[in-house]
Amino acid sequence: MMVVSTGRVVGSWRAAWLRVEGSWAWYRRYWKSNLYSSGLQPLLFLVAMGLGFGSQVKAGPATGGLPYLEYIAPALLVSASMQSAVSESTYPVLSGFKWQKDYLAVTATPVTPGQLLGGHFLWVSLRLLLSGVVYALIALAFGAWLNAGAILVVLAAVLTGVACAAPVTAFAATTYDEGTRFNGLFRFGVIPMTLFAGTFFPIEQIPLALRWLAWISPLWHGNQLARGVTLGGVSPLAMLGHLGVLVALFAVGVFFARKYFYRRLVI
Structure with a gap:
């Protein structure tokens, strides 16, 4: 088939969306291999911890007077989005640079590294939104939500996810080995x-001397934001603070990711 050039360069949003379309074409073929991590894992945690272990946890000050299922449901979604x-x-991301090298192929066209990066974040956001909606609907059947704030919990989970994805993408863009650095990231970052x-x-419940580790964690800010919009108990000023931390982390991550994408892809 002959491809005839239109002589037009696509705009920034269209270029980023072309990357999303490419990722979607791949995902439609291999979604089953991602089903556990993106959908079933948080639901299994919800059943095991919320209904199983949670049946032994009495509502009290630690849970804000709520059943354990309702207490952990928002945070489990945020945690799954982060992971x-x-x-x-x-x-x-490393594969795009090193193994499949599709990043090199994409930026050989008029699509810039910045637009490619934008497409990456759009795709991650859509993946998180899709899995978040599925989780929220199934959790509703378990009676995990108190009110319609569950809709905002999904958005808080997406924000937390992309806030974590941005600096990690920058980190991946500076990785030239086989990705062994990621083992430390998962072991000493994601799991804790x-x-x-x-x-x-x-x-x-954490000793005060170690509590600062939770305070600097983006996941804690996401958990507080998610619980605040559906369970309450978080002041408006604190909510703005948690939101500001996540937005700032995303902005800083995008800045460095864009810098390293251009450094690696522009010859």
């Missing part, structure tokens, strides 16, 4: 955040 976003921004950033229990 999915980090996974999507490590080996897939999941366990000790207020997902399963309030950080007040």
Whole structure:
């Protein structure tokens, strides 16, 4: 088939969306291999912790007087989004540079590294939004939501995910080996955040000398934001603070990711 050039260069948004379309074409063929990590994992945690272990946890001050299922449901979604976003921004990004080299192919066209990066973040956001909506609907059947704030919980989860994805994407863009650096990221970053950033229990249960580790964690800010919009108990000023931290982290991550994408892709 002969391809005839139109002589027009697509705009920035269209160029980024072309990358999303490419990712979607791949995802439609291999979505089953991602089903566990993007959809089933948080739901299994919800059943195991919220209904199983949670049946032994009495509502009290630690849970804000709420059943444990309702307490952890928002945080489990945020935590799953963080994990999915980090996974999507490590080996897939490195593969674009090193193994499949599709980043090099894309930027050989009029699409710039910045537009390619924008497409990456758009795709991550859509993945998180899709899995978040599925989680929210199924959690509704378990009675995990108190009110319509669950809709905002999904948005808080997406924001937390992309806030974590941005600096990790920058980190991946500076990786030239086989990705062994990512092992440390998951072992000393993702797992401790999941366990000790207020997902399963309030950080007040952590010794004060170590509590600052939770305070600097983006997941804790996401958990607080998600619980605040559906469970309450978080002041408006604190909510703005949590939101500001996540937005700032995303902005800084995008700045460095864009810098390293151009450094690596522009010859």
